Structures are given as C-alpha cells and as structure tokens.
Amino acid sequence: MKRKSEMEGELVKISAGQAILEGNLAVPESARGIVLFAHGSGSSRHSPRNRYVAQVLNNAELATLLIDLLTADEEIVDAQTRHLRFDIGFLAQRLVEVTKWLEQNPDTRTLRIGYFGPSTGAAAALVAASERPVVRAIVSRGGRPDLAGSALLHVKAPTLLIVGGDDLPVIEMNKEAMKQLSSEKKLAIVPGASHLFEEPGTLEEVARLATDWFVQHLH
Numbered sequence: 001m002k003r004k005s006e007m008e009g010e011l012v013k014i015s016a017g018q019a020i021l022e023g024n025l026a027v028p029e030s031a032r033g034i035v036l037f038a039h040g041s042g043s044s045r046h047s048p049r050n051r052y053v054a055q056v057l058n059n060a061e062l063a064t065l066l067i068d069l070l071t072a073d074e075e076i077v078d079a080q081t082r083h084l085r086f087d088i089g090f091l092a093q094r095l096v097e098v099t100k101w102l103e104q105n106p107d108t109r110t111l112r113i114g115y116f117g118p119s120t121g122a123a124a125a126l127v128a129a130s131e132r133p134v135v136r137a138i139v140s141r142g143g144r145p146d147l148a149g150s151a152l153l154h155v156k157a158p159t160l161l162i163v164g165g166d167d168l169p170v171i172e173m174n175k176e177a178m179k180q181l182s183s184e185k186k187l188a189i190v191p192g193a194s195h196l197f198e199e200p201g202t203l204e205e206v207a208r209l210a211t212d213w214f215v216q217h218l219h
Helices: 050-061 072-081 090-105 120-131 145-154 168-180 202-218
Strands: 002-005 011-017 019-026 031-038 063-067 113-119 135-141 159-164 185-190
Touching: 011 063, 011 090, 019 090, 031 050, 031 090, 031 120, 031 202, 050 063, 050 113, 050 202, 063 090, 072 113, 072 168, 090 113, 090 120, 090 145, 113 120, 120 145, 135 202, 145 159, 145 168, 159 168, 159 202, 185 202
Parallel strands: 031 063, 031 113, 113 135, 135 159, 159 185
Antiparallel strands: 002 011, 011 019, 019 063
C-alpha cells in the first residue's frame, strides 16, 4: 500500500509481524541501488538530518527508503520507557522484514541494497546484515556498532563508520567494533563534529562520505 507525496516520494506501509510500519520511498529512474535508513534512539523518517542525507543520495541516483521501525503506538511507549530504541534484536528483526519487502516489491527488487544507520540504528543494521547477505554496504552515522555484539563477526557487507571528531566516547566504541569486523571496513572521523553533526558543514561531509561509499558498492 502506498500513497504519492511530492515532498517525500511514496508513502509505503509494510507489514512486519503484527505491526504495520510506515516509510517514505524515493526511486530515481536510473537507480541501481537502494539505501534503507535504520532509525534509532528516538529518531524517525521525519528526521531533517536523515532526509537531507536521503536527498543527496537521490541526487546521486540512489533510491532511498526512510522507515519507522516502530509503530506510532510503540513510539508513544518508547518515549516514556526508552527501552525499544535499545532493543537491538527487536529493531534488527523489523529491518529484516523490511529488507524482505524490498526484495519482493516490483519497484525495488532489482536494486542492490544498502543500510544507513544513525545511533542505535547502526547496531540494528549490522545485526540485520549479518542475517541477510543480500545487503551490499552499510554506513553508520554517529552509531553504536558495539551494540551489535557477536553479530559483527558475521557481517560480510563493506562497512563505513562515520563519527564526529568531538564525539570522543563514541569514537572509542567504533574503534572497538572495527576490531570485530572482518569485512571491508573504514572509520571516517569528521573534524569538529559532535554526536548529531549539527556544526556547519559537518552533515554535508557525512552525506558526501556516505554517498561515495554507496555509489562505490551499490552502483
């Protein structure tokens, strides 16, 4: 089920178990790859940062799907308890279901699949990718790949970890996770950037790095 929106592409509704997840799908005519955004830590498909990155990817002829891994009711509960955003196994399973949908959907089934994971969404992306070898590339933005645990050992997809230069605790967490990854991997540190990349020019650098990585591995 989908509805057209000029600003955000198509609104799609995807079944994941008993839940119905909402996302925004944009598929440029010449796209050969699609990037699935795995939102975490209270973020959503409406995040201005993620929508900006998605637009840059679309301009590079990459399709994007910004998906809410939690339903509206689950978001309300999580806003009070904050437990679902850190349930990496739960989020990863939702991501697997969405990935299966991409593999079957007529508009996306021929496209090579990549994951973009901010915050805890990065861990969910890595866990899901360890279960779905169809995933060809992963980018983590200010992510917590360390929360993926032993799944890191089974990830085959080339993985780019982007961290802000001023986000010192997360830099160390990413360095530790890098040691566990046996796939092609790279750590990119953006100078002067904090955890949310709110400083001038830093989000643009994230988008550039991510686009280069996905173009290399999905085109």
